[in-house]
Amino acid sequence: MSSQHPVIECGIRLLKSPEGELKTGWTEQGGKELAEACSLLNIKLDEPLTLQALQSVFLEENSPEAAPMWFKPCELKAGPLPALVETPEPDQLTLRNTLQGLRQTGNGEAAFSDPLTELEHYGSFIATSAHASTPLFDLFKSLAALYDCLKQGTPETPCLMVSCDFSGIQDTVYTITSKGALKTLRARSFMLELLCEHLIYEILHMARSDRHAVIYSGGGGFSLLLPNIEQSHDSDGGIIEKIEEYRETINKWALKEFEGRLFIALDAKPFDKEKLRDQASFQEIRQSQADALDRLKRRKFSDHLETLFTPSMPEQVTVKKECQITHRDDLTDDEMFDLNELKKCVSMASVDADKRDSDDYLWVSESCYHQFKLGDKLVGATGIFRYTTAIDRSKNPGTLVLPSASGGMVSYTVEEVADATPATQWSINSWDGQRLFLYANYVRKHGELSAYARQEEKEQLLEEGRRSVKADDTASFAGLAASSCGADLIGALRMDVDNLGKLFSSISNIAQLSARSRMLNLFFKLHLNHICANRSFDLLKKNQAEHEEWGKPGRNVSIIYAGGDDLFIVGAWDETVELAFDIQEEFECFTAALPKGANGISGGLTLHQPKFPLYQMARLSAEAEAYAKGDRDAEELKPKKNRISLFYDHSKVNRKRRLGDRELSQRYMLSMQWGLANAFLRSLMKVYQRCFKQTAFQSEERKGIEIEKFSYGTIEKWFAVIKKYQQSNQLYLPTMARVMKDVEREFSDDDKDDKDDKAELFKNLVSYLYTTEENKRNWISHLHIALNWLTYLRRKV
Structure with a gap:
């Protein structure tokens, strides 16, 4: 054992002893920070940490009506999830042998260059003696996040809870017509999921952290546990100030892109480590942050009131020349595209004026055009590629462009661009890459x-x-x-x-x-x-x-x-x-x-x-x-x-x-x-x-x-x-x-x-x-x- 991270040495190599347990003293090389992190998660250091079968994570403690049920240990992969059974695996040694067998018959350790990916792949349906209904993966991932806070955060308030909640998802996603509806709607839904992942990536980069800091992500929001550092990455400002600045940047973009339908509430709350020691204090932090997000949503776009209340005439004055998917009429001719053109993006400004009202042309906004193109590509997509350099969207239709925290824009595609090198990439529903992007991608062709x-x-x-x-x-x-x-x-x-x-x-x-x-x-x-x-x-x-x-x-x-x-x-x-x-x-x-x-x-x-x-x-x-x-x-x-x-x-x-x-x-x-x-x-x-x-x-x-x-x-x-x-x-x-x-x-x-x-x-x-x-x-x-x-x-x- 070395520095006691990446991700706490991958669950101490998935509880490494032949018997499936960590002997007492396993935290010594991690120093007082690791011992303190274990204490905050109720991991007893005077007892061995052993493998156990995973009880249902939805088991309510102190509920006499709830009969305990267990997952059968298995790899996490695309396909059916394991069913719950009434009888757990008999002992730690059997669990250990099962886990070892999975690693030997599966892809093997060498397939995972990222320890968090390996930990999730093998540790999602097995627990430890610390808590029978908490998977090994979630326990060690949370341990790593706490360890970072205690190691890097300020002494008084080392922890920073960052939470986000999207407001107006229904109005943003579903307010489109039936023209190209399935493709466009799936792409727009995907874009919001990607936006959530994009925000996480940007904030983690500011905080010099990684994916183990994600407490949850999904349902139009996320929550992160980060070290409360005084200076963010490549910046003289504190992490909280940088997050607030980025909130303004992302909402300015959302106002223009979705005409005020979507608002991103983003809040950063520093707190003392002792707030994590008991349930009441932890619930108090969560409730306080939920209240802060609600206040932001009640005052959404308060810094852009002049833009919101400035009257303007529509740029497109006929129903044929407004966007035929979202009915936007505020875009100029050179911002509109022909949806019928299947080979390349043709600017409507190049079309003769007397032909622009022809039924041969289906006018849509640039954003809807790329969403429509993305809709088909999503069907067989296996990865997502992030580019910090400019991508020629006319040659790569279906490219999504989102604002970065460092200024400028970044591009995302679901196909690798031939003449560019991705800065980061995600694997869709697959644990064979460094980053995972879960996506409900079933679609009929x-x-x-x-x-x-x-x-x-x-x-x-x-x-x-x-x-x-x-x-x-x-x-x-x-x-x-x-x-x-x-x-x-x-x-x-x-x-x-x-x-x-x-x-x-x-x-x-x-x-x-x-x-x-x-x-x-x-x-x-x-x-x-x-x-x-x-x-x-x-x-x-x-x-x-x-x-x-x-x-x-x-x-x-x-x-x-x-x-x-x-x-x-x-x-x-x-x-x-x-x-x-x-x-x-x-x-x-x-x-x-x-x-x-x-x-x-x-x-x-x-x-x-x-x-x-x-x-x-x-x-x-x-x-x-x-x-x-x-x-x-x-x-x-x-x-x-x-x-x-x-x-x-x-x-x-x-x-x-x-x-x-x-x-x-x-x-x-x-x-x-x-x-x-x-x-x-x-x-x-x-x-x-x-x-x-x-x-x-x-x-x-x-x-x-x-x-x-x-x-x-x-x-x-x-x-x-x-x-x-x-x-x-x-x-x-x-x-x-x-x-x-x-x-x-x-x-x-x-x-x-x-x-x-x-x-x-x-x-x-x-x-x-x-x-x-x-x-x-x-x-x-x-x-x-x-x-x-x-x-x-x-x-x-």
């Missing part, structure tokens, strides 16, 4: 769609003026909608973790904060890609389809944004419905140690025509999600979260309101708890599944389903039963009996060999509808969701 959907997409793009489409291009709304079964509709899915503040309020130190926030990021930015690429809930058995009639493997959806604790996904409507169930199931498994009902994930899904504006899809699906979080069942006095609202729209909301008081409105539920959704709705749809028959609509390529045993008339009768119940609070038994008799009669026409199976199916259906009073109340108030699901599946356009 044109070449992965079915033949029918590809043809529909080509025709739609030609109609919009696009001249060609390649196999690797991002699938458009037209292609995704045509990939649906039944109705050609787009599903917009928003989901968000419930009670997140409560989950983080019990955190006692920076290692726990790092662990919980990082695990959520791993789920939403890494594991979500795997969930989208694999159909678990496969109602239409698309995984079993022959000749790629539903397109290539993987869901016909695209992730617009995912990170922190929420997501926004669009795609073929039937697959977004199934995907919502997959995500909830995986999230429940990943957080299995939480007390039942204490935390969950709520969501909302809306359906739209493919030409519907994307920002409206985002708004309505967010409204559906909020409705689910605020809804409650008949027996509940307060809203109960962990719900899903499927097929939400304003007509249903108005119908519910017309029912009147709460008792009446509970007869028409627009959301349901996940327990009921899985037990009733999903199970009922699986009963219907046995009656599905795939068929071709319009052409051999256009696939759909028919349900011979449930005619449209039968479905309409069910709707009539629901309406009668809502009006009178009575189950109209004669109508119900006739409906079930019709279904039974339809089954009786089958061949004798199928009769027994169909009779069993009929009994299963009846069991969902008639067995108990609770079942009756649940199915009659939620049955319209299943009926709508069936109706959309059966539509032929």
Whole structure:
């Protein structure tokens, strides 16, 4: 052991002794600073530090309802995250051998030139005796950050907490039209994630620190623990003053780039090391900084009021010459570009004045042009390259330019520029480089769609003026909608973790904060890609389809944004419905140690025509999600979260309101708890599944389903039963009996060999509808969701 850093000698070579423990005295070469850092993280120095199986990081201490569960030790890599198990690995030696085996069969030590990358790769799903629910990685990363503070910081206040929160993300990302929407929106979302990483990089450089100082990053913000040094890197000013100066620089750029929609609140708070010694003091620091960020957001752009309130005439006075993606009209001709030009960026100032209003040109701002170009490149991107020298954007479309703290601008690309050397680079979802960039990058490509959907997409793009489409291009709304079964509709899915503040309020130190926030990021930015690429809930058995009639493997959806604790996904409507169930199931498994009902994930899904504006899809699906979080069942006095609202729209909301008081409105539920959704709705749809028959609509390529045993008339009768119940609070038994008799009669026409199976199916259906009073109340108030699901599946356009 030498200087006792890079990152505390990579977890002391991942707890180096053959028995999987560090003997007492392992901190001696690190001096008093390391011993003090261990004390602040409650690491006992008079006992050996041993390997342990990692308990769920979401385990709430002192909660009798929470049953401990453990992760199986494994490498961290792109793909599925390990499941929690009820029985941990038996002893330290087994854990040590498992860890050693992973290192020998994996890439090996030589593959990691960066110790933090190695530590994260091998130490994310294993713990130590210091704290069973804190991963080895987060413990030693936090130890390194504290060690830096104590070694380099000022004696009185050696620690500096720097936190950032983006305000106005929704307005910044989603306020665009449907022209090139998927590409542009994904690129704009990516740009904000990159902006977060860019700010971290710049501030770390000022403080002469590195990635181990990142407590968390994601969800439109970050927090860093830095040494409170008197002079920043290459500067005579203090670190706090330099951070404040950079806050002004970055917000001046944001004001111009996003017209005041985005504001970056950035605060630096020095404090004494003793504030980290107990939970109450640590929570006080976090709350104080949260209050400071709120004050900044309430006074956003206060130094730019003259710019904000100075009236100006638009530069573009026709709707054809404003930006066709964001509708900006404040840019001059030489700042506008033609989106239809696929080979190079053509300045509209070079176009003859009498031709500028022609439909041959699609006017967009320079920023939107490069975001549109970046959208396709993101599909196969494996890295991000940072250049401090000027990059010719006309030769490298898709380049993002962001302001540096040292003055000037820096450029970012997802493809290496031939005639320039990158100053830094990140690997996307891969631990084979020095810096990691987690990114929910699952997207459906044109070449992965079915033949029918590809043809529909080509025709739609030609109609919009696009001249060609390649196999690797991002699938458009037209292609995704045509990939649906039944109705050609787009599903917009928003989901968000419930009670997140409560989950983080019990955190006692920076290692726990790092662990919980990082695990959520791993789920939403890494594991979500795997969930989208694999159909678990496969109602239409698309995984079993022959000749790629539903397109290539993987869901016909695209992730617009995912990170922190929420997501926004669009795609073929039937697959977004199934995907919502997959995500909830995986999230429940990943957080299995939480007390039942204490935390969950709520969501909302809306359906739209493919030409519907994307920002409206985002708004309505967010409204559906909020409705689910605020809804409650008949027996509940307060809203109960962990719900899903499927097929939400304003007509249903108005119908519910017309029912009147709460008792009446509970007869028409627009959301349901996940327990009921899985037990009733999903199970009922699986009963219907046995009656599905795939068929071709319009052409051999256009696939759909028919349900011979449930005619449209039968479905309409069910709707009539629901309406009668809502009006009178009575189950109209004669109508119900006739409906079930019709279904039974339809089954009786089958061949004798199928009769027994169909009779069993009929009994299963009846069991969902008639067995108990609770079942009756649940199915009659939620049955319209299943009926709508069936109706959309059966539509032929």
